[in-house]
Amino acid sequence: MSLVTTITGISFVGKTTLFDLLTGQKIPTGTFAGAEAETNVGVAKVPDERLDKLVPLFAPKKVTHAEITYRDLGLAKGAGAGEGISAKKLGDLRTSDALLHVVRAFRDPSVPHPEGSVDPERDLATIDLELVVADHSVAEKRIERIEPEIRGARAGGEREAKERERDLLTRCLDALGDERPLRDVDLEPDELKLLRGYRFLTLMPQLVVVNLDEADVAEPETVLAPIRSVVARHRSSGVVHVCAKLEAEIAELSPDEAVAFREEAGLHEPALERVVRATYDLLGLVSFFTVGPDECRAWTIDKGATAPEAAGAIHSDLERGFIRAEVVRWDDLLRVGSEAEAKKHALVRTEGKSWVVEDGSVINVLFNV
Ligand SMILES: Nc1nc2c(ncn2[C@@H]2O[C@H](COP(=O)(O)OP(=O)(O)O)[C@@H](O)[C@H]2O)c(=O)[nH]1
Ligand SMILES: [Mg+2]
Structure with missing residues (x-):
């Protein structure tokens, strides 16, 4: 499954800063031509420590993480201020699997606020009303x-x-x-x-991304609690926090420095990991893995999907000709070090058509077409 998530929100809340952070692009932020900008499109690799840990066991030619496509709308200045969202941007929104609604909670007086004051709940309501x-x-x-x-x-x-x-x-x-x-x-x-x-x-799942002030990062709940209580009134909605500007600065550091800096700031994991996990939770998604000398790969499916449906995510032939799946938990495989050892220790199970895939399973599909 290839997920498309569109970033929405009023102007100057940090949408493009977040987009750059998630996709590794360098679209200029803080700019505003006045007219509507192009929609930026980028792909984020879904971080998965489990896959990363399995890779050395197989030394594969290729490692493939799951991906999420992010779009940054570049709304015109009036959007979110009662002037509506243009038909073109609405079209971009309509072809999404989920919406990432960024609201501003950072205070920085050097960044103008289109409404004159920082009020994430009001801004959330503004765009929600337009939708x-x-x-x-x-x-x-x-x-x-x-x-x-x-x-x-x-x-x-x-x-x-x-x-x-x-x-x-x-x-x-x-x-x-x-x-x-x-x-x-x-x-x-x-x-x-x-x-x-x-x-x-308004039928699409919506993740509200609260862009925190640097000063609130270590104690985010004070800012998040009122927003959580508003969002909790709605179904298929979630809240996650980032500190886009600080995290963009951290992303420029060497990996070791980044870890130290992040801990010091009270951010325990990178924004991408936090946002992706919240997106998977919201959409009810799980991952499974395929491994081997050619490729180690993570796949994304709906929670509750059966083995043949998971096989279908790999290729429709595998679903059509599904016979059975050999399954081992990723951490069992890691612990014993190889598929042969896993079999010897009876950690590999055979599962049939009605088996519901468990998150983190390593799967080998046996099929016949
Ligand atoms: N202080 C602070 N400034 C931020 C943060 N996120 C974004 N900004 C600044 O806010 C301005 C607008 O950001 P941008 O990403 O272009 O917002 P957009 O209009 O929603 O795409 C830029 O100058 C950013 O550097 C943040 O978390 N803290
Ligand atoms: Mg922007």
Whole structure:
């Protein structure tokens, strides 16, 4: 699975600083042409210590981490100030798997705040409202179009399906009218499936990234607690903190210096690790590994996926022709040092089609097509 996450938020909150940090790019920050900027696109390698530790056992030709694509929208100045988000940027948002909503909690008076004061909860509400408004207009337009379709449809299944769709969209419209994101609406699995086609923004999982002040990094909960309580009212939402500017400076240091500096600052792990873990938790994702002399690789699947579904992430042939999987826990494999030793110690299990993949499993798929 290839995840696409789009970074959103009002101007000057540190979106581009975070994007650079996550993707290793060097897009200039703090700039603002006035007009809308291009969307920046970059790829982050998902850090995985487990994979890194397995690599020396196999000395493979290639090591492949999972990846997340990040997009930095470069919103126009008015966006998030009641002037709306342009159609092009809404299009970029709609093709995401998740939204990373950056809010500013750093105070630095040398960075102008478009609203005149630092208030992460207000800024969060501002963009959330724009997303609600965008979805409201999508639902409204579809309902307008579906009415004549209902009148024109033959009585029976076809008409009933359209009526069900209209009723569902009307429920969505009502929720959006009350400024409720669609994540919070109770939906049956088939309703959710139908709505997915509309690519509603408030249906997407949202991770709120609080960009902390350097002075608050060691004791982040004071700043985070009120934001957590706002976010906790919504489903499919999470909170994570970064200190984008400080962490960008740390990223310039040598690895040893970076570790020491980070500890001293009270940041126990790099922003990328914290943000990726929060994203995996929010989206309900797990990783498994394939190993060998050619390639050691991490794969990302939905929590609850079965062995054949995991095999399908590697190649559709492996899912189609799935026979069984040989499975060993990554830490068992590391401890004994080789697959042969793992077999000798009965640490390798054979699992069939209904096995639900456990996070951190090393899997060898046996298949026949
Ligand atoms: N003090 C401080 N400044 C920051 C932090 N993050 C970003 N900035 C500064 O805020 C300005 C705007 O950052 P930028 O990433 O361009 O924001 P964007 O408009 O949301 O993309 C830049 O001058 C950054 O250096 C932070 O955590 N602390
Ligand atoms: Mg920017």
